[in-house]
Amino acid sequence: MTFRHPHDREILRLAVPAFGALVAEPLFLLTDSAIVGHLGTVSLGALGVAGQILGTLVNLCVFLAYGTTASVSRQVGAGNHRAAVRQGVDGIWLAALIGVALIVAGRPLVPVVVRAFGASAVVAPQAETYVHVSLLGVPGMLIVLAGTGVLRGMQDTRTPLIVSVGMFAVNAGLNALFVLALGFGIAGSAWGTVLAQTGGAAAYVVMVLRGARRYGAPLRPDLGGLRASATAGVGLLIRTLGLRVVLVVATMVAARLGDAQIAAHQIAANVWTLTAFALDAIAIAGQAITGRQLGAGDVAAARAATRRMVEWGVACGVVFALVLLAVRPWLPDAFTADADVRSQLLGALVVVALLQPIAGVVFVLDGVLIGAGDMTYLAVAGVIQTAAFLPVAWLAYALGGGLVSLWLAMGVWMAARLVTLGLRARTDAWSVAGAVRG
Template identity: 65%
Template sequence: MPLTTETGHGRAHDREILRLAIPAFGALVAEPLFLLTDSVIVGHLPDPALGALGVASAALSALVGLCVFLAYATTAAVARRRGAGDVRQAMRQGMDGLWLAAIIGLAVSVACWPLAPFIVHLFGATGQLAAQAVTYLRISLLGTPGMLLVLAGTGVLRGLQDTRTPLAVSVASFGLNGLLNIWFVLGLGWGIAGSAWGTVVAQSLAAATYLALVVRTARAHGASLLPDLAGVRAAGAAGFALVVRTACLQAVLLVATSLATRMGDDQIGAHTIAARIWTFLAFALDAIAIAGQAITGRALGAGDAAGARAATRRMVMWGIGCGVVFCAAVLLARPLVPALFDAHAEAAAELLAVLWPVALLQPIAGVVFVLDGVLIGAGDQRYLAWAGLWTTLAYLPFAAVAGTLVALWLALGVWMAARLVTLALRAYGTAWMVTGASRTAA
């Protein structure tokens, strides 16, 4: 291939990656801002309201986090059908994803409502703290169907190569959530219950917006709005493997937090700050992964395996580049971080030490996030589930013997390296490059 042609293709890939990734990053950042806004407003209430919010939000985030497959699997399925030129069937699969989200959301709400005190107790909450946490959690559970419909609706639009609309919906929901929380909590004096109701209303309206958009598109292409039981079961089966993958990710992070807590107050304080920095940078890398899901699914659906391979190479380059930039940014900001978070001397020393592995792991994370997104877009969820189990097992022995916070983050580095190896080996091969409108049929 002539150099000018290859360069032209690379630039085309760059434009498409940026077109999808930049709005996706904005939408991803908007999500944690919900919790940040709630924390700022609830912080004006007497203790232990803020602690109760933290406990209930952690429980709710864990529940909803396991259902992120509703966005990822739906993106891959819709993108593949769209790439094959069958938009009607793409919307049919999108509707199946929405029905599955509604079913799971209702089931989670009904099942967890009576279990709310037990769930809160698992986080060690007692007394008034536990009572307020149960109040917040139970009200928030009413919005679970809406939260999951937002995930599925986002997946449908991403599969259609539209990441701008989810950004607009996220920004609008964030703004509405803030206004409602101020009104309900401070204006009407509903306390922590008002914060929960504000978020439920905002999320439910976002879900209604996605429903309207997806239903309108489905009707325009002649897709049925009724549930297809076979399609819903297929979506659930594809999602189960992603649940295993996500559970492994959460298990690693929970183990790290638990071990840091046992090391002492300074260590858990430094770990929490480092984890927040890591999470924020992960949003940017995950935005490229989301672009990878959409681009890979569409290319393979169109039968363009070579295009999927070329786009993967380009996205890996973007991942490495972003990782190097983030590494440099963390190292440059490192002396300023302790003061920014008002860390005292002992915690600051721990934080300054642990920011070294946080920074140096960024280039590896860039490749890992991109390849993870590519394989999700290819519908290679079963491999990702098994890889998640093996990499978690590789991490646990190193975490168990970590006696310092730096050693614990080096154990996380072992985990990231194991993920890099398993994902790179798979991406280098061809088993994931199944073309056609349906991976199963192919």
């Protein structure tokens, strides 16, 4: 694959910083784990449960970033920078409103949710403490998502990387101070993260305020804009719920297959997530580029960029597959000495590797359709994809097929995503030109 295509430079300019920002995000929990680990096993277990709850919340609200990217990039492509900033303002208002609503509705439900996520009687109190404090940072966390979407829509992925790195540094410093130096326990870890998230949100608000002042965009919430953002968010929420259902069900099935299977599955899932970050970075570039070009009315350029990004996705997927197959004999040694876990993992890694080229296409097309604002189709496709996975996953459990069978079920899911997204990309239905998708 040569790098002489006219879109290559733009794809790299957007994708490389996006990859850095994506990698920086999970470092929050990793840093918390390293510091909270000094408090003991119970505290670390509590952080694990709380992290799952908050991670699910972030994933469900990621539409604030993706939807804002799509709407802002279209306005940028049309040359309407004032309207683009206006869309960003509405996105931040929506994030703030949802964040406050989640605090009010979520605090009474914390004990129920913590136990639903499997916390034991010993772990639950500390997990509840962490979630109670962390809820105060939810508005900031959601504003960060919306602010990231604004800047991506403005074709800027470098600034979100800088903000992510800054938040990570502040989070690490405050966690070390509150937990290790001042002895605030697990609540100190939560407060450190809350303050880091709030600081990141403040940075994005300042940037949007500057943009509003520069282009003369109003700062008050616009009911029509909020309604449009919420409507787009519903489609993305359904799509994301489908993804979460698949991942949660896969974990539940692996747990029922046996201890060695669930341990190996978690390692395989982490490997999958790592490669997904790189592929997701191309998808984020796809969101920004597609929205801008359709906003400018250049459907041909949007299609040409899509073809090139699919080529990038396939090329990256093939490279990842070859690397995984090459390191597969030694990779389990980095995680476990258990022979059963190692055996299960070696089989699963073959499937993970072979799915990489498919994932490369799927992630790119997902990003392109999000950038095009094709949210209704993504919601319908998400339901179909999940429906394709569930019976196959049940068969993997019922027939005692083992972890390889479960990952083959994941392969059926990825194939369903490839078919549904690929068929859509071949039509003209997604490539609607204009500053606003009609």
